[in-house]
Amino acid sequence: MEKALNVLVIGGNRYVGKRLIARLLAEGHRVTVLNRGSSPPPAGVEHLRADRDDERSLTDALGSRVFDVVVDQVCYTPRQAAIARRVFTGRTRRYVMTSTVEVYEYEDSDALVGEEAVDPSTVPVDAALPWDDPAFLEAHYGEGKRQAEAVLAAGPGFASTVVRVAHVLGGDDDFTGRLTHYAERIRTGEPIAVPTANRPATYVYVEEIARFLAWAAGEDFTGPVNAASSGALSTEELCEAVAAHVPGGRAEFRPVEVGEVSPFSFRHFYGMDNARAARLGFTFSEARQWLPRAVAETLGKGD
Numbered sequence: 001m002e003k004a005l006n007v008l009v010i011g012g013n014r015y016v017g018k019r020l021i022a023r024l025l026a027e028g029h030r031v032t033v034l035n036r037g038s039s040p041p042p043a044g045v046e047h048l049r050a051d052r053d054d055e056r057s058l059t060d061a062l063g064s065r066v067f068d069v070v071v072d073q074v075c076y077t078p079r080q081a082a083i084a085r086r087v088f089t090g091r092t093r094r095y096v097m098t099s100t101v102e103v104y105e106y107e108d109s110d111a112l113v114g115e116e117a118v119d120p121s122t123v124p125v126d127a128a129l130p131w132d133d134p135a136f137l138e139a140h141y142g143e144g145k146r147q148a149e150a151v152l153a154a155g156p157g158f159a160s161t162v163v164r165v166a167h168v169l170g171g172d173d174d175f176t177g178r179l180t181h182y183a184e185r186i187r188t189g190e191p192i193a194v195p196t197a198n199r200p201a202t203y204v205y206v207e208e209i210a211r212f213l214a215w216a217a218g219e220d221f222t223g224p225v226n227a228a229s230s231g232a233l234s235t236e237e238l239c240e241a242v243a244a245h246v247p248g249g250r251a252e253f254r255p256v257e258v259g260e261v262s263p264f265s266f267r268h269f270y271g272m273d274n275a276r277a278a279r280l281g282f283t284f285s286e287a288r289q290w291l292p293r294a295v296a297e298t299l300g301k302g303d
Helices: 016-026 055-062 078-088 134-139 141-153 178-188 206-217 235-243 275-280 287-298
Strands: 006-010 030-035 046-049 069-072 095-100 160-165 167-169 192-195 203-205 223-227 253-256
Touching: 006 016, 016 030, 016 206, 030 055, 046 055, 055 078, 069 078, 069 206, 078 095, 078 141, 095 141, 095 206, 134 141, 141 160, 160 206, 167 206, 167 287, 178 192, 178 235, 178 287, 192 235, 203 206, 203 287, 206 223, 223 275, 235 287
Parallel strands: 006 030, 006 069, 030 046, 069 095, 095 160, 160 223, 167 203, 192 253
Antiparallel strands: none
C-alpha cells in the first residue's frame, strides 16, 4: 500500500482480527477499533465503544469521523448489514466485510467453486427472520452471511467487497477447539466421526488471511472474493498432521450415515477457487506447506 490509510476495524480483538490490526499498524496506517468494549484493543489504536446492533449507539460513537476503509469482522446478519450501510454511507469510500465459505453450503461440486456461484445481487433478504436469536443465527450462519452480503451489494452508492474466508487454521490462540478435538480423540483412541462420504475442503492459515485482509483494505476492487490457500485437505490429512504431535497416536475413523460428525468433516465439498484473488494481485500459499506449522502452533508445540 502506497499511502497511509485511515482504517476502522469493527470487532477485531482476537484471533484474525488482532493480527489484522497489528499488520495495519506495522504498515503505517491509522487504525480505529469499534466494539462493545469487552476487551481492550491493542496499543496504538483509537478505541470506540458501541453496540453495532444499535444504530443510535453506533452513530453516536462515530461522531463526525470518516474513514478511507472499514473492515467489518463481525457482520453476521442482514439487519447488521443494513445498519452498517445506513451509518457508513458517506463516511467511507469502501467497506470490506469478512464473510465465509459457508455461503456455498448449497453448492456441491467436485470442482473448486468460484465467486459467481453465489451472486449477492440475486440472494433474497428476509430481515424478519429471528436473527436476534443466538440459536437461530448459529443454525443459519451461512444464510445470515449470504443475506448480509446481499444488503451491502444492493444498489449503487456504497462500494463494498465481501471476503469469503475458508476454514482458518493456526495460532496458539485458536479458540475454536477444532484441532484439539482431534488431538484428544487420537490421544484416547476414541473413533473420529466422519460422514460415510467424507469430502475435503479448502483452508487458510491465520497469518495469511490477516495479510490478505490488510492487503484488501488498500485495494479498490468490489464484489465477492474467495480467500483460501491452494489445495484442498481431507479430514484424514488433518488428523495425520495432528497425530504427529501425539506420541504413538493414530486416528481411527467411524463413518456415520446421519448425525453429528467431527468439526472438519463434510458431506459436500467446501472447496473455493482463489483465482480471482490471484488476478487482483494476491497469491495464496499451498495449504500443505503451512499445515504442519499451523497444527504445531495450535497444539502448543510451536517453536
